Structure formats: structure tokens, C-alpha cells
Amino acid sequence: RMHALLNGFFELALAEVHRFEGTINQFLGDGFMALFGAPLAHEDDARRAVGAAVAIRRALRDRRSYGPGPGAELAVRIGLNTGVVVVGSIGDNLRMDYTAVGDTTNVAARLQQAAAPGEIVIAEATARLVRSDVRLAPAGALSVKGKSDPVIAYKVLGLAPRRSAFEHAAERAFGRFVGRDEELRRLGKLLTDAHAGAGRLVRVVGEAGAGKSRLLYELRRTLGATDMTTLEARCRAYGATIPYLPILDLVRGQCGIEEIDPPETIAAKVRSTLTGLGIDADDRTPFLLHLLGVKASGAALEDLAVEVVRERTVDTLGRMLLEGSRRRPLLVVIEDLHWIDDASEAHLGTLAARLEASPVLMVATHRPDWQPRWPNPASAEEIVLPPLGEADSLTLVQAVVARTSLPDELARVILDRASGNPLFLEELARAVAEQGDLAATRSMPDTLRALLSARMDRLPAAPKRLLQTTAVLGREFPRRLLETVWEGPGSVTAHLAELARLDFLHELSAGGDPAYAFNHALTQEVAYESLLTPQRHALHETAAQVLESSDAGRGAREWERLAYHWTRTARADKAVEALSRVAARAMATYANAEAVAALREAETHAARLTTDREPVTLRLVLERSQALLLLGQPQESLDDLRSRADLVERVGDASLTAQYHFRLASAHGVLGDSARAIEHADRALGEARRAGDGATEGKAEYILARESFWSGDLRRSVDHGRRAVVLLDRASERWWLATAHWSRALSYLVLGQFDDALDSATWAGTIADKLRDSRLASQAAWIRGWIHATRGDWATGIEAGRRALELAPDEMSRAVAEGFLGTCFIEKGDTAAALPLLEQATATLGRLRLRQLEGFFTVLQGLAHALRGDPERAAALAARGLEIVRGINFGPAIIEAHLVESLVARARHDLAAASRALGEALALAERIGARFLAAQMRLGLAEVAQAAGDREAVVRHLGPAHADLRALGAPVWAARAVTLARAAGLAL
Numbered sequence: 001r002m003h004a005l006l007n008g009f010f011e012l013a014l015a016e017v018h019r020f021e022g023t024i025n026q027f028l029g030d031g032f033m034a035l036f037g038a039p040l041a042h043e044d045d046a047r048r049a050v051g052a053a054v055a056i057r058r059a060l061r062d063r064r065s066y067g068p069g070p071g072a073e074l075a076v077r078i079g080l081n082t083g084v085v086v087v088g089s090i091g092d093n094l095r096m097d098y099t100a101v102g103d104t105t106n107v108a109a110r111l112q113q114a115a116a117p118g119e120i121v122i123a124e125a126t127a128r129l130v131r132s133d134v135r136l137a138p139a140g141a142l143s144v145k146g147k148s149d150p151v152i153a154y155k156v157l158g159l160a161p162r163r164s165a166f167e168h169a170a171e172r173a174f175g176r177f178v179g180r181d182e183e184l185r186r187l188g189k190l191l192t193d194a195h196a197g198a199g200r201l202v203r204v205v206g207e208a209g210a211g212k213s214r215l216l217y218e219l220r221r222t223l224g225a226t227d228m229t230t231l232e233a234r235c236r237a238y239g240a241t242i243p244y245l246p247i248l249d250l251v252r253g254q255c256g257i258e259e260i261d262p263p264e265t266i267a268a269k270v271r272s273t274l275t276g277l278g279i280d281a282d283d284r285t286p287f288l289l290h291l292l293g294v295k296a297s298g299a300a301l302e303d304l305a306v307e308v309v310r311e312r313t314v315d316t317l318g319r320m321l322l323e324g325s326r327r328r329p330l331l332v333v334i335e336d337l338h339w340i341d342d343a344s345e346a347h348l349g350t351l352a353a354r355l356e357a358s359p360v361l362m363v364a365t366h367r368p369d370w371q372p373r374w375p376n377p378a379s380a381e382e383i384v385l386p387p388l389g390e391a392d393s394l395t396l397v398q399a400v401v402a403r404t405s406l407p408d409e410l411a412r413v414i415l416d417r418a419s420g421n422p423l424f425l426e427e428l429a430r431a432v433a434e435q436g437d438l439a440a441t442r443s444m445p446d447t448l449r450a451l452l453s454a455r456m457d458r459l460p461a462a463p464k465r466l467l468q469t470t471a472v473l474g475r476e477f478p479r480r481l482l483e484t485v486w487e488g489p490g491s492v493t494a495h496l497a498e499l500a501r502l503d504f505l506h507e508l509s510a511g512g513d514p515a516y517a518f519n520h521a522l523t524q525e526v527a528y529e530s531l532l533t534p535q536r537h538a539l540h541e542t543a544a545q546v547l548e549s550s551d552a553g554r555g556a557r558e559w560e561r562l563a564y565h566w567t568r569t570a571r572a573d574k575a576v577e578a579l580s581r582v583a584a585r586a587m588a589t590y591a592n593a594e595a596v597a598a599l600r601e602a603e604t605h606a607a608r609l610t611t612d613r614e615p616v617t618l619r620l621v622l623e624r625s626q627a628l629l630l631l632g633q634p635q636e637s638l639d640d641l642r643s644r645a646d647l648v649e650r651v652g653d654a655s656l657t658a659q660y661h662f663r664l665a666s667a668h669g670v671l672g673d674s675a676r677a678i679e680h681a682d683r684a685l686g687e688a689r690r691a692g693d694g695a696t697e698g699k700a701e702y703i704l705a706r707e708s709f710w711s712g713d714l715r716r717s718v719d720h721g722r723r724a725v726v727l728l729d730r731a732s733e734r735w736w737l738a739t740a741h742w743s744r745a746l747s748y749l750v751l752g753q754f755d756d757a758l759d760s761a762t763w764a765g766t767i768a769d770k771l772r773d774s775r776l777a778s779q780a781a782w783i784r785g786w787i788h789a790t791r792g793d794w795a796t797g798i799e800a801g802r803r804a805l806e807l808a809p810d811e812m813s814r815a816v817a818e819g820f821l822g823t824c825f826i827e828k829g830d831t832a833a834a835l836p837l838l839e840q841a842t843a844t845l846g847r848l849r850l851r852q853l854e855g856f857f858t859v860l861q862g863l864a865h866a867l868r869g870d871p872e873r874a875a876a877l878a879a880r881g882l883e884i885v886r887g888i889n890f891g892p893a894i895i896e897a898h899l900v901e902s903l904v905a906r907a908r909h910d911l912a913a914a915s916r917a918l919g920e921a922l923a924l925a926e927r928i929g930a931r932f933l934a935a936q937m938r939l940g941l942a943e944v945a946q947a948a949g950d951r952e953a954v955v956r957h958l959g960p961a962h963a964d965l966r967a968l969g970a971p972v973w974a975a976r977a978v979t980l981a982r983a984a985g986l987a988l
């Protein structure tokens, strides 16, 4: 067994060593020695050695099956050193059987012995070579036999996340850093607090060029490689309509995903990151892949409701950061909030609030013309960057013009003009260094933008044009893309070198293709603005085409980036297509505000279309109305749709017309106007049938079922519900299908068909579970609870009601679940438990304008007060509730209100009034076909008659009541009828 175990281990370890181009030179019982760089040396031998070590460790963790049994697993101890080794081949040359001897291998062996199981310990010599690729922690100094100096050792924690902009920035030659002692001190203090678990969000505020990014760079430099993990996200200019851009940065950073990774690699990285953090990767990977725009194989997120996707994604991110910070404190840097999109902003607010009590420091930068909308006090901490003082300004200027000594007078002019803005100081100093005399300096532009633009104008034609071209491509861009797009004279490489020398750009060495970035955002903005419109169009078009053809090979399209380019060209069709895709993706991540914005923008481009302008526009309008509904803006949705009646007419397409009326019906329904909702749903139905559009037909049937229910036409509701279920099932519209089942359950319940109602509720619940949609699941649970309680089984009812409350994901669901749980408690007779629930539900639903249920729960509050013997309050509440539900004609609630009236009348010993109220309720129940309610009212009438000593009336009501209650399957209620019969001395 041990033998098999070891063999398994060797097999796996060898594969990794070979994958990283190492050679195994010696087996040592339960271990081995591997060499990297012998016989052939590569530049990155150390990096590959560490890579192999990490891979072996991970592979062992992943393959628990090699462990000798549960609870114990096989762990390796790895030591690594770098240096000269003496390699001898012992025996047969051809077998390349090396023995490496000497100091270097001795130290490696010593490090291996010092490592704890599962640890990789490396010597300082190796650490120096891999520092930028690996996360390290100091492991102390080890004494080695035969060596006088101790060996400084490091533990390998893992591979470093991809290189951040900070690290890129370090490659650019920065001038000397001046001032900002106070700011660094404050940030240092916040870091210490974060280490101690008091994390927070701090904003660094300053105008363009004030030195926000530089300050954070300096802060990071003070951190050792090992103190904290840093994650970095940036918002981009022109990026505000791309949802989740900075959030994506955070995910990519935490998972170590590179721009160039193919989808399989991304999926593998996400999975192993989640597993490493102890988060269920099977469950959560699909959400992150969805966010990253990678199509996950197997997982069907399309089935999930958008709310769920959003909720799970946010939750996953929060957990990743929390778990990550528990392993090592986190510094999260978010640059340039003034360009953030709405979805990310909301997201960050939530995340920040959630991370407050953990070792996470979030530092965000922005310019002063932007303010956060987060309500939480954690975002109140603010560090405002003041202008640099005279002395610091002078030092900075002198550092730039280092070669020439600057006459006082010139320095004076620069300092006055730049007024302490570091970028302005640098740029002016550079201009002076280039031009050199006082007169030229005096005539220099007096704003930073104008200055940058003047400096660009002084460039030779070709590099200037290249700079403008790069500005179209973005703040960062791969050289290959630039080469494809570039049509001007000369070599791209030479121009880039010149622009780098003049401090406009710098090269990024991210590994793989060379890429460049603007030194400063403002430089890019100014270069972009200097282009003439036709030039800009042409450049964007070329860029879009290049991107499209390179995307084609990779599968997933970057619609956001394409939209950015296409919308800036003359190709309206392409712009519309890309924006529609952006909107669809945004809706799928519940970024509905972005979806609305993208669709609005798409419409302005659609107006430029020469063919199909109107149908394309109509489709955009329909999509947008859905996004507006999901955003909670039904009135806007309605207004928007109504203003398009002419367009629908002119397009004259049956399916589109059907969808149009369905959307109108939805909006009216949500706004509580059942009559109009029914009118439009009928139209939608007709048109959908004509077009053979089953999905829309099914949705229209659902609306008709729902609205018929609210307006008291239960039989019609059941019919529509049945058709909706068939059509939606056939069209695989599962979310709508669950909703249709739910609405059928409601109707069956009021009709007194309890078994059918439970059946439908079960269907709704099953689909909800499959879709993992907690809102639907909560609905299914409360309807089940209500059915059981109504029937008399309040214990099961309360249980289901509690479940509904637990599942409820949002305010509205919670309020509805509370109301129905309260209803179950009334059935139990526990009014003390019922009342607070009902009160809370009523208040919330009133605020959310869900009139039907607000009225219903008000009436039920009255019922509770009547039952606990407070007829005055009962009467008042019933009256208030009745006023609400009468207006909208909600039958079941009106019946309950009459019931309360009768109880109040009995408490006042007015039996005639009690009987009248019940009579009214009975008539209404019979009219709408509510058999169970009718039977209950009859039972009530019999009780009143018994109290009044009217034996003939008792006989008249009690017989049918008892028969119905039994037939409908409500034994508890039938028993009550039997008790009454006994008291009255009647045989049933």
C-alpha cells in the first residue's frame, strides 16, 4: 500500500517537474532531487523550479485519493536553492544519470529538512530571482553544517497574482518623491488598523495630476512583499457604460487571471482559487465565469433568475475577499472612481460595508468633482491631497531638469504657474528643459491640458500621429494591435521608443506580447481630443475590425470594447448590435441601470440606420421596458411604451406587436390596474397566436391568470393559468412557468380546491429550487403554508410560512411572507404572534404600493383584534382594509372583512347585524365561486342562528356547510360543524 502510494506521488511529481522543464537526477527513498537549468540553463530556471514546486503541492492537495486514509493526507516538504552545482554522470552516460554535489545541493537539502509538511522553503538566492512572481514569507535564518553564515530562508505562499499597474509603474523611471509625509503617515496608521482587523474604506481625493496614484505607489513600496496581499482595480475613462469593469479587475487579480488567458485556463484558475479559499467551487465557479464573460460548460446559469445570479456573484466576491483577508491582510486599491459605472459603485458600497470588521483596507482614488453615493460611514474617511509646498515643488522641478541648472527666475515662473500640482510641475519643467529660455516659458499655456497639447504639437508628425492613434486604443494597448491599426510612415517600435523617451508612454512588461501605456490619463485624454472627427471614425473602425477578427478565434467576444469602438464610427448597425449585446449581458448580471443606458444609447445609433430602422428601434424599446420593470420603474416603463404606439403600428409585425402589448400588460399589472392589464394581455394573446409566438402567448396567458385572480374572476384565472402552463412549458420559459404555477395555486386555494392548489404550489417550488431562485421559492412556500393553514392544519402552515420568511431575498418577499405567516398564526388562534407580523407586513406593503395584500393584511389585523376581544380596533381596521380592497375589487379580502364585521356585531350582541354581514360575505363567495369561504360563512351563519335560537336557520345553513367542508377536505372545519350540530341536538 505504501508502495502504491509512493508510486502515485512520484508519477504526479515527475509530470510537474517535466512540465516545467526540469530533470530528476536522484531518487532518495521517499523523495527526489530535481535540477532546473542543468544540463541546459534558461533565464528563468529559478522561476520554473518554484513553479514546479507549487504545482506539485497543489496537485497533491487536489488528489486526496493518494492520502493513506481520511483525515491524513500525503504532504511534501520541498527545499530550493540556487547556485552552482557539480554534475557528474555516474555510470552509463546515455542514461544521463546525474549526481549533483556541493554546497548548493547541501543547502537545498537543509531547507527541505527545515520545511514543515506542505511547505516550500527557498533560499534567499532563489528568492531574489523569483520575488516578483511569487508571494513569500520570511522563514528565518538556518545554520548549515560547514557554512559559517546562516542561510536566510523564505516560505513560498503561492504564485503572485498578475502584475499590477503598480509594478508596471515601477518600470517607468519616476522622479524623486517629495512631501506627502502626513498623508503617508495616515495611510500607514490605517494599514496598521486594518492588520488588527479594523478595515475600512478610505478615499484619496485630488485633482488630475495631484499625485494620488503616486502616493499609493509609494505606500505600496513601504510594504514588504510579504505583509499584505494587494488587489488592484481601475476604472477607465470612457468605461462608465461598461458594467463591472473595476469589479472584474478584482476577480482577475484574486484569481491571477491574465488578459491573454484562454477560457479553459480562466476556468481552472477560478476553480483553484475558490477551492484554495475554502469556498465551494462547484457551486460558485459558474457565477464568476459568467461575470468574466466566459461560457462555462455544463452549468446552466441561463436558467437562473437574474436576481439570483447577481446576488450569488456579489456574495461570492465578498466571501473571496473575506477568506483571502483571513489568510493574509488585504490592501484593495481602486483607482479613478470618477469613471466608475453605477453597477460597480453599488457593488463596492456593499462590499465595503461587509468588509468593515476584517483585515482589509480599501483605498480608492478620485478627483474632487466626483462624490460617492454610499450611505455607510466607512466611506467617510477622506485624504485630500493639498498642493505641494514651495520647497517640495522646487525639488521636484529640479529633479526633472537635472542636467541643466535652473535660473531662479525660470523656477519662479514654473512654480507660480503650476501652483503645486506635481504633474503640472513636471510638464512645465520638461517644456522648459526642451525650450530653455524665459520668453518661451512665459508664453506657455497656463492650464495643464493646454500645456500637454502644446507639447504634443511640438512632436514630429509621425510620432504625434502614433500617439493620437494609441489614444483611440485606450490607456493601455498591446503593440501588436497598434501595429495592425497603424498606417503611417516609419517603424512603430521606433516611434514608441521616442514617445517613451519623451515621457508620454512607457512599456509594460507583462510577459507575452509587449504592451504600452500612457504615463498619465490626462495625456491620453488630450491626445484623443486633438483628433479630427473623420480621423477618429476611421481609427475606431480599424480598431473594431481588428478586435472582431481576433475575437473570432477566441470565441468570447468583448462586446463592451467593440461597442466603445463601433459607437465612434459611422457604422450604426455595428454600434446597435454591440450595444444590444452589452445590454443583454448587463441584464444577465442584474446591472439593469447599465442595460437601460446601453439600450438608450443603442437607440440613438439605430436612428442613423438606413435599413430596418423601425423594427430594430422597436426591439430596443421592448428590451428597455423589461429592464425598467426590473429596475422598479413601472411608470417609466409604461410611459416609454405608450409613446411608441405609432412605431408599433408602422412596423406591423405580429410577434413584435404581441410583445409590445404583453409589456404594457405587465406594467399596468404591476401598477395595480388590472382592467388595462387584461385588455393588453388579450391583445398580446391574439397577436402572439397569429405570429405563432408561443412564449409570448404563454406570458400573456399568465398575466391574464394573475389579473383575473386579483379582480375576483377565479374560474377565468384557472383557465388562463392552465393554458399558460402548457405554453410556457413548451417554450421552456421556466421562470415564467413557475410563476404561472404559483398563480394557479392562488386561484385553486380560493376556489377551495386544496389538492389542486397544493399540486401547483409543489410545481412552483420544484422549479424554483431548480432555478435556485429564492424569491420564487419563498412564494411557493408561503402559498403552501396558506393552503395548509386555511384547511385547518396550522402547524404545517406555520412551518412553511417560516420557511418562506427564511428564503425571502428582498423586502417585498419578506413582507409578503410575514403577512402569510401571520395568517397561519390566526388560524392557530395565536393572535399575539400574528399581530406584529401582520402589522409589519402591512406597513411595508403599503410603502411598496402592493395594494391587494396591504388591504388583505389590514383586514386580517382586524380579524386578530376581533378574536382577542377588541371589537373597537377590529371594526376600525376592517373598515380601513375594506376601503382599500373594495377599490380594487379583491374578493377574498372583502369576504374576510365582512367576517370581521360579523364578529364585531356579535361582540356588541347585535345578532341581526352579524347575520347580515355574513349573508353579504356568503353572496360574494358564491358569486366568485369561492366554495370553501362560502361554506365557512354558512357555518358562521349557523352559529349566529344558534345563538339567536333560530333552529330553522341552523338546520338550513349547517347541513350544506358540513357537506361542503367535508367534501373539500377540511376535516378540522367539518369537525367544528359536527360540534355545533351536537350542541344544537341535530343529526348531520
Ligand SMILES: Nc1ncnc2c1ncn2[C@@H]1O[C@H](COP(=O)(O)OP(=O)(O)OP(=O)(O)O)[C@@H](O)[C@H]1O
Binding pocket: 174, 175, 176, 177, 178, 179, 180, 206, 207, 208, 209, 210, 211, 212, 213, 214, 215, 336, 366, 367, 396, 422, 423, 426, 520, 521, 522
Ligand atoms: N509627491 C510627489 N513627488 C514627486 N512626484 C510626484 C508626487 N506626486 C505626484 N508626482 C508625479 O506627478 C505625476 C502625476 O501624479 P499622479 O499620476 O499620481 O496623479 P493623479 O492624482 O493620480 O492624477 P489622475 O487623477 O489624472 O490619475 C506623476 O508623474 C507623479 O510621479
Ligand SMILES: [Mg+2]
Binding pocket: 212, 213, 214, 335
Ligand atoms: Mg491617477
